[in-house]
Amino acid sequence: MSLLVVGSVAFDAVETPFGKRERMLGGSATHFGLSASFFTDVRVVGVVGGDFGAEEMSVFEGRGIDTGDLERVADGKTFFWRGRYEFDLNTAHTLDTQLNVFADFQPKLSEASRGARMVFLGNIQPDLQREVREQVRGAELVALDTMNYWITSVPDAVKAAISAVDVVIINDAEARQLSGEPNLIRAARAILSWGPRALVVKRGEYGAAMFTDGAYFAIPAYPLESVFDPTGAGDTFAGGFMGYLASQDVADEAAMRRAIIFGSVMASFNVEEFGTERVQRLTHEEINERFAAFKRMTHFEEIPFERAAQATK
Numbered sequence: 001m002s003l004l005v006v007g008s009v010a011f012d013a014v015e016t017p018f019g020k021r022e023r024m025l026g027g028s029a030t031h032f033g034l035s036a037s038f039f040t041d042v043r044v045v046g047v048v049g050g051d052f053g054a055e056e057m058s059v060f061e062g063r064g065i066d067t068g069d070l071e072r073v074a075d076g077k078t079f080f081w082r083g084r085y086e087f088d089l090n091t092a093h094t095l096d097t098q099l100n101v102f103a104d105f106q107p108k109l110s111e112a113s114r115g116a117r118m119v120f121l122g123n124i125q126p127d128l129q130r131e132v133r134e135q136v137r138g139a140e141l142v143a144l145d146t147m148n149y150w151i152t153s154v155p156d157a158v159k160a161a162i163s164a165v166d167v168v169i170i171n172d173a174e175a176r177q178l179s180g181e182p183n184l185i186r187a188a189r190a191i192l193s194w195g196p197r198a199l200v201v202k203r204g205e206y207g208a209a210m211f212t213d214g215a216y217f218a219i220p221a222y223p224l225e226s227v228f229d230p231t232g233a234g235d236t237f238a239g240g241f242m243g244y245l246a247s248q249d250v251a252d253e254a255a256m257r258r259a260i261i262f263g264s265v266m267a268s269f270n271v272e273e274f275g276t277e278r279v280q281r282l283t284h285e286e287i288n289e290r291f292a293a294f295k296r297m298t299h300f301e302e303i304p305f306e307r308a309a310q311a312t313k
């Protein structure tokens with residue numbers, strides 16, 4: 001067992017300039033798990049209600065995801081989120097959040113889950129993230145995501161959860177909001193000073209960046225002509241990032257750089273269609289092709305500029 005994710009499993013209602021869905025499978029753990037399942041064994045910890053049916057479960061089963069720790073509250077309703085995106089698709093406007101069964105969720109980890117080598121604390125109440133962190137003391141690497149909803153309502157709890165993990169994976173607006181620093185570099189330095197060894201910043205259509213103590217790495221996003229629905233892009237990114245890391249023997253800086261590419265590759269597929277639709281029928285060939293495209297896209301030769309070289313002679 002290598003990768004554990006705790007997070008929301010949800011029904012989403014989403015509207016973008018290109019269409020809408022009234023009820024589709026969503027949630028941070030769902031998007032993360034599907035994405036990571038292309039790289040490693042995944043186990044999901046979460047909760048759903050009696051309205052979560054066989055069709056939804058089959059999406060997890062279809063990707064070989066272990067749902068043994070996905071609790072089911074028969075007389076409750078599954079977490080529900082409704083969001084809308086403007087024309088530029090960069091910001092999600094939350095129109096409705098119904099915690100439902102999530103309101104009383106107490107994550108209970110089985111023995112197998114506690115032995116996970118790597119753990120992703122997906123977007124849920126930060127105190128719950130810390131409780132899960134406590135239960136996986138032996139994990140080699142623990143990462144966390146959060147969102148403005150929690151940063152606004154319980155900032156101290158978010159900060160405490162961040163202090164207990166190795167890697168933070170958030171978007172740029174969240175990094176600024178969390179640290180109170182408008183400049184991203186200063187924001188990163190502030191967040192790293194709370195304890196984590198790496199901060200990965202998702203920047204939507206502008207790509208992603210990684211800050212570690214003394215190092216910086218950034219890549220653009222894959223240039224897509226048609227983006228349909230960004231819901232879940234962040235979690236799909238995290239799934240590719242963590243899934244790839246979990247498939248490697250060592251999670252050093254070089255592996256984390258490759259993991260950022262895989263995260264970006266997975267996110268780029270996710271936004272091509274609504275919800276989990278595209279990732280559900282993705283193939284390893286498609287993933288590898290897009291990884292190679294990223295390499296070509298970001299490669300340049302190290303040849304000194306002729307006039308500058310002459311001037312230094």
Ligand code: AMP
Nearest residue numbers: 008010026027081123231232233234235
């Ligand atoms: P993202 O990857 O950031 O686009 O996350 C999208 C997913 O987050 C959606 O599928 C929602 O179900 C889920 N979500 C939205 N709000 C919350 C919340 N407050 N807590 C947990 N999950 C949420």
